[in-house]
Amino acid sequence: MKAVGIVVEYNPFHNGHLYQVEQAKEITGADVVIVVMSSSFLQRGEPAIVSKWSRTEMALANGVDLVLELPYIYSTQKAETFANGAIAILDAIGCDYVNFGSESGDILAFKQLVSFMNQHQTEFNKLVKEFTKLGYSYPRATSSAFSKLQTDSNVLQLSEPNNILGYHYVKAIKEQRSAIQATTTLRRQAHYHESTISPHPIASATSIRKAIAETDLQQIEHVVPKQTFNLLATYKRNYLTLHTWEHYFDLLQYKVLSTNREQLREIYECEEGLEYRVYETIKKASSFAEWMQEFKTKRYTWTRLQRLATHILTNTSKVEMEEACAFVKPSYIRLLGMTRNGQTFIKKTKQHRETPLITKFAKAEGIQAQIEERITNVYLSPLQKKHQLHEMRQEFSRSPIIY
Incomplete structure (x- = not known):
């Protein structure tokens, strides 16, 4: 059985995701669709609006055969680490292909970009340091370094979020010497950062979450599959909430104000004296949104600072994150859900897997499990x-959920 993997957050699963699942199967001719999905906190440093179990059901109801967990040690990281962890899991489970959405839609362009960057890596790193010293945020520094470095206008631009992730997926495959073949699906209609929902059936996840927060679920009914809509409504009815940063702000504020600066400095991604700015700004704020407006600087992106807030909230230290990420391969793969077709794939590929596939978290061991x-x-x-x-x-x- 041929399998195609997709790296996802499904926050929540929408019609654009459904299109990608369908395209991934069509492009590769795969029999099985496997997704590796971020667990409870996401790359932008946000809590998922509903649990991984509800998001797993959304995926299984819409053409996905296996849902694997992307642990916190990878899911709340910069693009390179995020991609490395995801590709390692997809490789370990036995994927033949990986598919990602992009503004380019041309996989050859990503391969050429990886080759280009390999040839100019030393010069690129030097330029990034120069722009960082000027006070640029890391994404702006890398973008500026790339623009200064680039001499060939045909090289893919590293400015769009999905192109950046796609570059790192292809790079990770090469560096891990994986046999996975990379493919890409051209994104349709909605832009990654689009914040308003149009009458079109495809909208960005950003605009969907914004609509949910500001109005009600009815506003998104035309841009998500029926199963997603029903699962969101059920979660909100059962738990009386959809998770946002505001639900965690009191806990975060208490955590910061009850921790000395030296201890804050040991939190993962707390660099260059940020522990002082965290403390001084959060004690004046009455909400997460208010605090972030005060906390934000030109040097650090909103996403970068949200990730730091997540690590403070979860008390994740530099030492334990470095220990957890020291290994190229994950210590285990956690299965969250599967269809009957997915079950068949698991059985047929069992003898070729070296990394343990666990079906209950009680069987998880090591620093990765402790953090999770x-x-x-x-x-x-x-x-x-x-x-x-x-x-x-x-x-x-x-x-695991069996669908």
């Missing part, structure tokens, strides 16, 4: 106590 347990408990903290305790217990014993 802690961040899951933090993620569940806004729920009513009875739901919170129930979900914490379920996390250890719950079997």
Whole structure:
């Protein structure tokens, strides 16, 4: 059985994701679609609006055969680390292809870009340092370095978010010496950063989350599959919330104000004296949005600072993150859900897998598992106590969803 992998967050699963699933199968001729999906906190440093279990159901109801967990140690990272972790998991499970959405739609352009960057890596790194010293944020520094370095106008531009991730997927495949073949699907209609929902059936996840937060679920009904709409409504009805940063702000504020600066400095991604700015700005804020407006600087992007906030909230240190990411391959692969077709794939490829595939979190071991347990408990903290305790217990014993 041929398998195509997709790296996802599904926050939430929408019609654009459905289009990609269909295109990934058509482009590759794969029999099985496997997604590796971020767990509770995401690359932009945000909590997922609903649990990984609800998002797993959304995926399985719309053409995905296997859902694997992308652990916190990869899911809340810059593009390079995020991509390395995801590709390592897809390679370990036995994927033949990986498919990603892009503004380019041309996989050859990504391969040429990887080759171009390999030839100019030393010069590129030097330019990034120069622009960083000028006070540029890291994304702006890399973009400026690339523009100054580039002499061939035909080279793919490293400015669009999905092109950046696509570049790192192709680069990770090459560096890990994986046999996975990369493919790409051209994004349709909605731009990654688009913040308003149009009458079209495809909208960005950003605009969907904004509409949910500002109005109600009815506003997104035409841009998500029916199953997604129903699962969002069910989650909100059962737990009386959809997770946003505002639900965690009191806990974050308490964490910062009850921690000395030296301890804050040991938190992952807390660099260059940010511990002082975190403390001085958060004690004046009455909401997460208000704090971020005060905390934001030209040197650091909103996303970068949200990730730092996530690491503070989850008490994730530099030492343990470095230990967890020291290994190229994950210590285990966690299966969150599968269709019958996915089950067949798991059985047929069992003898070729070296990395343990676990179906219950109780079987997870090592620093990766220790971090994941802690961040899951933090993620569940806004729920009513009875739901919170129930979900914490379920996390250890719950079997994968079979759709």
